[in-house]
Amino acid sequence: MLTFIGCSRKKFKVQNDLNDWLIDDQGKPTLPIDHKIFTKLKLAMPDPKDIPKKKQEEKIDLKQKEIDKKMAGG
């Protein structure tokens, strides 16, 4: 009998915001790859719906975006 502790089998894909997101079995983004930091810093979790429809020229800093939103009372 095998016991697995703390393993993971995850899929990733770079999105139009040039960040890597975890994707579900249908290939849809669910969480940023470093999602734990948002919980640790009590920031809102980035929403896949906010990923731009068009590929960006520069990577969007998701953490800074949520920090800015929080500071602005958003």
Next chain:
Amino acid sequence: MALSASTIWEFNASATASMVNGGGFNTANANFLTDLTTDANTANTASPVVSSASYNFVAGDVGAWLYIASGTNWTPGFYQIASVAANKATLSAAIGDAVQPNLSINKYSPSTVVGCATVGTPTGGTFGIDYSQGTAAIVNGLTDLTCVAGSTTVTSASAPFTRLMVGNIVHLTALTGTGAIVGWYEISNYTNTSNVVLDRTPTDGANNITAGTFYVGGSLSLNSTLDDDFFEIILARNVVYFKSGTYTLGEAVSIASTVATTTLKINLIGYTSVRGSTTTGSNRPIITEGTNTFGLGQNWIISNLIFTGTGTPMLTTGTNNTLMNCKLINTSTTAGRAALSSGSAAVVFNCEATSQNGIGITMGAFQSFFSGNLVHDCDIGIQGSSNAHSIINCIVFDCKTACISITGADPRLCILNNTLYGAAAAPVGVGIRSTSTTASNLYIYNNNIYGFVTGISIATVKQDSIVEDYNNFYNCTTDRTLINTGLNSVSVDPGFAGATQITGSTATTSGSVLTESGGDFSAVTDNVDYVRVVSGTGVTVGTYLITSHTGTTLTTNNALGTSSAGNVVYVVYTGSNYAVGTNLKAVAFPGVFQGSETTGYLDIGAVQRQEAASGGGGSFTFVG
């Protein structure tokens, strides 16, 4: 109580998987035994025989490390237990076998004196046993841990505990009890074989723990969804050792903790045989991140490690971090990813960075010092926007767009004594560029700038505070734009000792293989050299690590695409010896020091010449 600042953590590539082990030992535990002694006249030999009236050493202790904390005539440090007989332990204490503290912090280095004491038969030694450096836990996954609500005493009916487990970290991985807190705890004291005291309660204060899985000792593994949790608990002054081997990061790590300070830092240190041993080249432990990002907190010192991955960025360091003797390789096919995103007030020296389609090093917001680094085979070597950095004595070569790229309006940047190399046959990219049209405060001295379309490209209209001087420009299509020529800058052949490329324009590609019929790739070194694909029908332009080769083929780490037209243009950098010839000898700043009788005879660039031995003439005899 809590975990201790004096805890030392250990990673081993062969450790039990999934981060289950305890992985740490507190050298400052207050409850070590105090009655260590040795057989007569063995303590100052290579094989001391130690014993204690309070503890009988057992066979299971072999391989663990005896920690001597203090005691008259004892030499503090870690000594591996080589054998056990008749309740006594024989230690490995030859020169280089033990590790002893060389600073007032937790860092250790191989011993330089034989023995574990300065006399032959010391007594009254304070000691413990560090079980964290073995690959398996000394108590390995028992499941009968219980704890009364609010208590720090944990109980196991299996009676697995010994008094020498004090100071070791126990990992509680699975607990049954409302509000129970899994995690890493220190065994701070011993009650009996069934009961030990932890540094804090694992309960929520209100509910009992009725069952629990636990591991005492054993090193850590990475490759788990607990990776981030572990790095988050590390305290100021903790040291985390990685033994040579290959590790896999199991998830993105991003540290929120700000516990480390400018005087009490956190150390991540790679080593080979014993802690503090010289660790260079491929001997360094390798952390393979895959797509995961590794984001460290503030006030960390990271040394002797190799990081590989494709993340964006791959490694992020916090404010006041120091990175030394590290290699960072980002192999992503996605453009713009950095190997290292450095925090502010950082020191990065003696490191190597490459990001095949991105940026080698992204500088932080302010006041960082980059020196003695090798950055190569990137799109942009070193990039930053902001203030008061220094880039000194670095070699940056084969960067398609720019070796150094400054994007901010007020960089206050010193770029001194660097060697920047584009290409020999066909100049490529820019050596140093400033892209802001309102930039100021940029000082460029003593750089060897070779083989670029533009050596220095400034976007601001000429300003007094953007200065270049004592630089050498050679084999550039245009030496400089929008910057006055330095009075002492030169244009001479640097005479590099061994900067060579293989170029071609008629290759084909299929999958990850580039074929040049009639080519000669014999000078290529696998997993060191890169091929930059410049153009070609159907091929994906970019930089690729060469993983294997034949005389006429190169196999790369990423797919090249299929191109059968026979028009793929490429370049391979096979030689990177940027030592210079006599043309640049002693022409660098400062020359004569003002107000003194001293003349500095520096050569331009990062690399100084090796001179002939005294009295030499004709052919060179290199000193040393």
